[in-house]
Each structure stands twice: as C-alpha cells, then as structure tokens.
Amino acid sequence: MDFNWLSTILFLPAAGAIVIALIKGKDEKLYKWLAAVFTAIPLALAIYLFVAFDRTAGGIQFEESYLWISPLNSYYHLGVDGLSLPLVLLTTFLGFLAVLISWKVTSRPREFFAWLLLLETSIIGVFVSLDLLLFFIMWEIEVIPMYFLISVWGSGRKGYSATKYVIYTLLGSAFMLAGILSLYFTTGSLSMVDITNSGLGMVQTAMPAAAIFWLLFIGFAVKLPMFPLHTWLPDAHTDAPTAVSVMLAGVLIKMGGYGMIRLCVSMFPTQAQEYAQILIILALIGIIYGAAVTLMQKDIKRMIAYSSISHMGYVLLGIFALGEVSLTGASLQMFSHGIVTGLLFAMAGLIIHNVEVRDLTKLGGLAKQIPIIMVVFVIAGLASLGLPTTSGFAAEFLVFLGSYTSNAVAHLNVYTIIAIIGVVLTAGYILWMLQQSFHGPVKKEFDKVKDADGLEKFYMFVLVAVIMLVGIYPAVLTDVFKVGIEPIVKLIGG
Amino acid sequence: MNLELFKPEITLAATAVLVILLDLFVQQKSITKYLSLAGIIVAGVFAALMTGEGGSALFNNMVAADSFAVFFKLLFLGIAFLVILGSSDYENKFANFKSEYYALILLSTLGMILMASATDLITIYVALELASVSLYVLVSLLKDKKSTEAAIKYLLLGAVASAVLLYGMALVFGSTGETQLTAITQAVQASSINSPAFYVGIVLMIGGFGFKIAAVPFQMWVPDVYEGAPTTVTGYLSVGSKAAGFAVILRVFFSAFGMPFTMSHEWGIIFAALAVVSMIVGNVAAIPQTNIKRMLGYSSIAQAGYLMVGLATFGVAMSSTMYAESGVLFFLVSYALTNLGAFIAIVIISDKINSDNIADYAGMGKRSPLMALALTLCLISLIGIPPAAGFMAKFYIFSLAAQNGLLWLVIIAAINSVISAYYYLRVVKVMWFDSALSKEKVPSSVLPKVALAICCAGVLLLGIIPGLLMKLAELASRMFTA
Numbered sequence: 001m002d003f004n005w006l007s008t009i010l011f012l013p014a015a016g017a018i019v020i021a022l023i024k025g026k027d028e029k030l031y032k033w034l035a036a037v038f039t040a041i042p043l044a045l046a047i048y049l050f051v052a053f054d055r056t057a058g059g060i061q062f063e064e065s066y067l068w069i070s071p072l073n074s075y076y077h078l079g080v081d082g083l084s085l086p087l088v089l090l091t092t093f094l095g096f097l098a099v100l101i102s103w104k105v106t107s108r109p110r111e112f113f114a115w116l117l118l119l120e121t122s123i124i125g126v127f128v129s130l131d132l133l134l135f136f137i138m139w140e141i142e143v144i145p146m147y148f149l150i151s152v153w154g155s156g157r158k159g160y161s162a163t164k165y166v167i168y169t170l171l172g173s174a175f176m177l178a179g180i181l182s183l184y185f186t187t188g189s190l191s192m193v194d195i196t197n198s199g200l201g202m203v204q205t206a207m208p209a210a211a212i213f214w215l216l217f218i219g220f221a222v223k224l225p226m227f228p229l230h231t232w233l234p235d236a237h238t239d240a241p242t243a244v245s246v247m248l249a250g251v252l253i254k255m256g257g258y259g260m261i262r263l264c265v266s267m268f269p270t271q272a273q274e275y276a277q278i279l280i281i282l283a284l285i286g287i288i289y290g291a292a293v294t295l296m297q298k299d300i301k302r303m304i305a306y307s308s309i310s311h312m313g314y315v316l317l318g319i320f321a322l323g324e325v326s327l328t329g330a331s332l333q334m335f336s337h338g339i340v341t342g343l344l345f346a347m348a349g350l351i352i353h354n355v356e357v358r359d360l361t362k363l364g365g366l367a368k369q370i371p372i373i374m375v376v377f378v379i380a381g382l383a384s385l386g387l388p389t390t391s392g393f394a395a396e397f398l399v400f401l402g403s404y405t406s407n408a409v410a411h412l413n414v415y416t417i418i419a420i421i422g423v424v425l426t427a428g429y430i431l432w433m434l435q436q437s438f439h440g441p442v443k444k445e446f447d448k449v450k451d452a453d454g455l456e457k458f459y460m461f462v463l464v465a466v467i468m469l470v471g472i473y474p475a476v477l478t479d480v481f482k483v484g485i486e487p488i489v490k491l492i493g494g
Numbered sequence: 495m496n497l498e499l500f501k502p503e504i505t506l507a508a509t510a511v512l513v514i515l516l517d518l519f520v521q522q523k524s525i526t527k528y529l530s531l532a533g534i535i536v537a538g539v540f541a542a543l544m545t546g547e548g549g550s551a552l553f554n555n556m557v558a559a560d561s562f563a564v565f566f567k568l569l570f571l572g573i574a575f576l577v578i579l580g581s582s583d584y585e586n587k588f589a590n591f592k593s594e595y596y597a598l599i600l601l602s603t604l605g606m607i608l609m610a611s612a613t614d615l616i617t618i619y620v621a622l623e624l625a626s627v628s629l630y631v632l633v634s635l636l637k638d639k640k641s642t643e644a645a646i647k648y649l650l651l652g653a654v655a656s657a658v659l660l661y662g663m664a665l666v667f668g669s670t671g672e673t674q675l676t677a678i679t680q681a682v683q684a685s686s687i688n689s690p691a692f693y694v695g696i697v698l699m700i701g702g703f704g705f706k707i708a709a710v711p712f713q714m715w716v717p718d719v720y721e722g723a724p725t726t727v728t729g730y731l732s733v734g735s736k737a738a739g740f741a742v743i744l745r746v747f748f749s750a751f752g753m754p755f756t757m758s759h760e761w762g763i764i765f766a767a768l769a770v771v772s773m774i775v776g777n778v779a780a781i782p783q784t785n786i787k788r789m790l791g792y793s794s795i796a797q798a799g800y801l802m803v804g805l806a807t808f809g810v811a812m813s814s815t816m817y818a819e820s821g822v823l824f825f826l827v828s829y830a831l832t833n834l835g836a837f838i839a840i841v842i843i844s845d846k847i848n849s850d851n852i853a854d855y856a857g858m859g860k861r862s863p864l865m866a867l868a869l870t871l872c873l874i875s876l877i878g879i880p881p882a883a884g885f886m887a888k889f890y891i892f893s894l895a896a897q898n899g900l901l902w903l904v905i906i907a908a909i910n911s912v913i914s915a916y917y918y919l920r921v922v923k924v925m926w927f928d929s930a931l932s933k934e935k936v937p938s939s940v941l942p943k944v945a946l947a948i949c950c951a952g953v954l955l956l957g958i959i960p961g962l963l964m965k966l967a968e969l970a971s972r973m974f975t976a
Contacts, residue, residue, distance in 0.1 A: 071820075071964040072893070133889070137880040144879060147919065151927055159923060163916065170877075170915050174908035177889070181896035181904060 017117035035113040082484025095120035098243040119145040161235040168232040176219025224256030227286035237305030242349025250342035286313035291425035326402025336391035365442035391470035499559035509533025510600035517593030565970030566610030579945035580838035602628030610741035644722025659702020665695030675749035706739030720791030729837025762809020773799030811898040820967035821891035828883035835949030836872035857930020883956035
C-alpha cells in the first residue's frame, strides 16, 4: 500500500488539535466545525479501510514501517489486523460523535476541542502501533488530555477525580513499562509481530515469563478495569464531561482488553492458560460485584459507570476462556459496550444538561416531557442488558457460548452460569434506572424541559442504528474479528 | 603538549577575565552580557570542532580531550548560554554586580568543563573547587537575608563535602601511590590491593561527589540553597552542578575503580541503594512543599536518583558494558533542557508576581497561556510522560538497567515516577484550574523567551526523535568501551 492510510487516520485529529489551538477565530462555531471535519475524515478513512480489509488474506494489513530510534532498534511500525481494525473504526466513530455531543460546550471551547482531538489520536495510536515503544508512548500520551478534560470541564470533585485517574493510570503503566522492558531484553526486539511469532520459548529468559506476563497484565487490568483495580473508574466517569465519558467508556477502557489479547494472551499463551482460572474468578467477582454496586447507585452517571465494571468482566471472562468463540465474543463485547455505553452516557449527559438533575431519586415521569430521549434511553438500556436484536445480546451470547464450551479451565461451565446471574442483576438496575427517570407521576417542575434537538437526534439515531445493525447481523464485525483471533487461538493451541 | 585542544577552556577563561576588566571601563553594562554570550559561542565552536578526535591528553595526562570531555564541554556551554539568556531581566536584581554575575557563571562553567575532562585526582579537585567557589558567590549575589543564609549553608556544607572528598582521595592515593586515574587501576590490578583504607577511600569519594549531585543522604543543603539563591542561579546549579558531578563520577569510577569487576559490582550496588533512597526521599519530601523552588529542589534530588539508576547499571554491567553510560548522558541533556526550561519560566513568572509560592501561580493559564504551557511541558517532561524528552530519557536509562538484571530497581524507579506526578501536576492544576488573582499579563523581554523556546523545542524534539542524541551519547561514551 503506497498511501499511508493509518498514519493519516492517526495524525489527522492531532493536526486538527494543532490547527484549533493556533487559529485565531472570534467565532466559537469555527472550532466546532474544524473539530467535526478533522474527526469526520478519519472516520471516513476508517470505514474505507474496514471495507477494503482483505478478510480472506488475514494477517496484518495497511502496514507502515520506518526505522525510528536506531540505538533502541525501535520502529515507527503501524498496521491493523482483524482484531484492531474494528476498534480503530469504533474510536474514529465515537471520536466524531464526541465532537457532536460536545456541540453545546461553551466554556473555553478552543482548548476543549484541541484536547479532545489529541485524545483521539493517542487512542487510535494504541490500536495501530505494532512497536512496543510506540504503543507505550501512545498509551501514556492519553493521560494528559484526560487530565485536562476532566479537571477543567468536569463537574463535582473534578480535581480529585482527574488526579486519581492519572495516578492510577501511571501506576499501571509503571508496571507495564517494566514488563515491556523485560520483554525487550528477553527477546531483543520491540516488534510486537516478531515477538508474537517467534514466542519466548526460543530465547533464554533472563526472568520468568510469568513475571513479565503479570507486569504487563497489571497495566492493562487497571485500564480495563478489573476488580480490584477499578476504583478510579466511577470517579472519573461521574465527574467527566459527557463527551469524555463517552470516549472513556467507549474506547479508552477497551485499550485494556485489547492489550490483554494482543500482548498477554498472544505472547504468553502458556502463562495465560496457567493463570486463566484465577483471572476468570476475578472476572466473575467483577461481574457480580459491579452489578451489585450498580444497584445501589443514585447518581445517573455513576450508575452507568459502575455498570461498565460489570460489563468489562464479561470481556475478561471471554478473553481468558481462551477459545475462539469466547475471544470473538469478548472483542465484540468491547465494540458493543463502546457504542451502547457511549449512547447511555450521551443520554445521561442530555438529561443532566436539559433537566439539570442527576439524582435518580429526584427524577421521574419524564416519559411525557422528553419522549425522544426516553425512547432512545430505553433502547440503550435494553441493549446494555443484552436484549436480542441489540449488539449487547450478540456479544454476551458469544461470550457465554464460548466460555461454556471452552476447556481451557476446569469447571468453566459452572463459572459461566454464575456469570449469567450478572445479566439478571443488569436487568434489575437498568429497569430500575429507566423506571426512576421516566415513569411514575409526571413532575410539574420538568414541564419546560426541552427534548432532543436536531443534532442530538442525529447522533442518537446513528448510534441506535449501529447497535441494531450489530445486533441483527453481528457477522459484519465477527467476520473481521475472527480473522484476527484465529492466529491467536492457534498460538494457544485450541 | 598541544594547546590546540585547550582552546575552549582558554577562550572561556579569557572571556571571564575580559568581562571583569571591561566592567571597570564601560557604562553600558549589557555589553558584558553580550560579550559573555559571544565567548560561549566561540568556545562552543572550538569544542564542536574537536568532536571525533581521539583521546588526546594534555598536561602530562592531567586533562583529557576525548569525545566524552567534548560532549560535556558542549553541554555545559549550552547550559551557561541558556542561563545567561534567561537572566536578561533578572540581572536587574544584582544592581552593581551584573558583570561579576556573568564572569562567575563563566568561571564556574570552566570549572565544570574541567571536571568532566580531568583525569587526575588533583585536577579533579581543583576543577571542582573552581566550580564550587564560583557557585558559593553566585548563590549569595542577591545580598538579602535568605540568599546570604543559603550561601553560608552551601559554603559550610560544601567545604565539609570537599574535605570528605579530599580525605577519600588521600586514602586512595595512600593505598595505591597514584593520583592518575588509569594508574590507580593498574596499581589495583598489579598488586591486587584489598586494604580497607582503599575501600573507605572509595566510599568517602562517593560521599564527596554525592554532595555535588545532591544524592540522599548528602542532600541537606538542597532545599535551602535552592530557595534562597537567585532563581537563575538555582536553575544553573540544579543542572550544571549535577551534570558535572555525574561526569566526574562516570570518569573516575570507570577509569580508576572499574577493575576488577567484583569491585565495580560493589560500588554499583552502593549507587543502586543511593538511587532508591534519593528517589523516595526526594519525591516524598517534594509533596508537601509550597514554594516552587523548594519543590524543584526536592525534585532534583529525585531526578538524581533516576540518574543513579544509570550509575548502578554502569557499575553492575561493567564487565559487559552495553553503553550503560550513554543512558546517563542522554538523561543529563534532557534533564538540563527540561529543568532549565522550568526555571526560566519560573524566573519570568516570579519576576512579575514577586512570589515563589505555588498558590500564587493561580490562573497563570489565563494570564499568560504560553508561559504556563511551557512550564506545563517541562513539568510533564519531569514526570516522564511522552512525548516529552523526560520519557525517552527514563525509558533509555531504565531499559539499560532492566537489561542488566536491575529490574527491581526499575520498578521502584517507575513507581517513584508515579508519586512524582502528584506534586508536579499540582502546579499544573494551580496554573490552569484555579482562578487568577489578577488579570495582568506576565511581560518579559525577548531573550528569556528565546531561551525558554529553545528549551521547550529541545524537550519536544528529544522526546520525538531521540535517535540523534542517543548516537552522540554513544559516541561520547565510546571511551568506556575502548
């Protein structure tokens, strides 16, 4: 491929951020339009790549590789396979929608959109990097925009939440850095492709492979987040501005799941099998505990935040069930959770913006006053609890099917049945949330609350359409995911 | 003897003398500033022309002119250049001592350059004193209560450190009968010296040098001196003096104590231990600080800790040298740019708001966005978050350490970086999120802005394309493999 598609997708948002930061416009609309353009083009390109991706050939496509730092043997190496391409698509998609969702940001819009675009670049960078150093740099860069976005445009205890987020992330990446360094010196390579292909068995390991596995895993587990490393998430989500919550829940935490599959499982198949049992138990705790805590929440955003912990538990379960179906399910769950929770946060943001109440116990009877938001919120909620014909059902079904039939760990079918209890709890809190906010006696003080306007309807319906599409015809994604996951499953030997 | 190789030093010394003399005759004092800058540039050109030349020796092997020395010549000249540029507004605080200020900076730079090139215990000591004595005076130049107190503290503790160093040198000399670094190794190997006095000598020398690089437990002077000294001098001290200390340590411990490997392994472990305590003490003590100079003082202790991870690797890996020292050199350059950038920004901001309190930086993001952005970039680099140079420097140094079986040290260092994020980010938070006390802009003349721009550009450049400097650092450290 002659044209550097991935570099273009990767750096267009960053270029947009620089343009927005430098341009001197009196009109605030200019920034929004620029941001929309600089996220729309990467989205269009990502859709093109998704269509052009050769599903029969598989492997890594649209590769770019240039020597970057020769003393470290580090390359500027980009590429996508069946696993990362849908996530790139998801990132550009939500990145574009995040700009639309932020259309009503009035405080310091120039900086807001610049940071938002920079955030998008760093997340795309994580998914397309095939060099460990580049991967880590992209992983780290994301911290700076997040810090600013939460602490300037957030609400509530925003300073506390932003700092907590940064410290957690940096702590995770400290371990990950140690893992990457030891990986580098046991193999002498920073290339993720080479290390995956040649494996660690061939080289003399200066330190036990299990130690490297855990160092890397902790870094990803903080981001996913896995119980008990999740406590940053509710705070960050609750206090972040809406668009940032969408990005955070939609794609940022997917970096953790992606990293686990790409580095932990692919490079350490033996260790992954060895520790799958304990990780699956942690996943189960996450699913049940997350759902149980969600039931107790009264703040609408905090509730959705906690539900993410539960949903990410399914991802962890799918990954470490280590079967082809379960891994495909986990990947699909990442995508599905991205759009579903993205939509939930967008809706919650709309309610908070329009109604100016975020306490569920004080809401109620809104079904009459804001019917459109109500309908979409209900669809998003049902998708979140995994109703058939929504993407949530397809994803969770695959995860359960895959883990039930997998033999990677003894008694996995029992674990799977326990995990399914999580779905019941999910139904409980989702329905309670919908009931609290939309049903019950109509409250007069909300009579003048505005329903969604044209732009908001647009992004709502786009998201609903994608949720339905993936739910009814999941093969549009699973076909691609499979191409990426098959070689990984071969490494595991399953 | 080939005086050609001594041209940068001669130029620098001549410029310093000229600046003092000229001060007597000219009324327009800014001439001395430009003269100093010109002298540094000329010396820099001479030094740059020497790159690539082999390890020639001068004055009966008292001073070397190898690529390692040239690397540090350029580094120190660069630091002095940026500090002088950054002092253009601040110099007004020195009233009648402007020219002396520039002359002293030149002289102490000369001392640091000689420290990096000295290959004999005697020249090392003389060079170290030249650098230190100039710094003692520089610290006192504000002539107020705090500045004087800082200078006295620095002088007294510095004198003790010098005495300790000298005692160590004497013990080493007593055990080996040599003062020349390479001759010491030969003597050690020839008669397999194993006396306790020799080892005590080495430990005392670590103590003496530890004072220069501000390693725990030799860091007591740092917070007070950093707070009391003129801010430009603090900036100069925090990078120049530290870099000189590391240059000397690298050379001495390689040339004199590098063999046998059992010994280098032992002092490597000593440095590893010092690194751990420096990082922890520096980072933890920086958290409660309210004065930004004091905070950066503690931060510089922590940064010395990260650098000592490199020294530990250097010692532990001596038998299989894999350019462990080039990591230290890269880190020193990146740290110099970062810390100087931070201090120049602080000089400009504090000059306006007349306070070094972090709380008074509130709303700087609104009052002077560019200045706040520059300081933010430097602080991010100090944490070690990409794409700033600090990340690459840490990655480079840690990767070399991990390679040589010091992964435990790397993990401690990485966790310390996380702790440091807390106090660096607090400054960022105050600047951008707290409401401003006034809406006045923060004015500054052109030269400090140029210096700040150079630092920030360097920080970004080293973070994104570090390859070139890494190559230079490897070139400079080639003397260790030969």
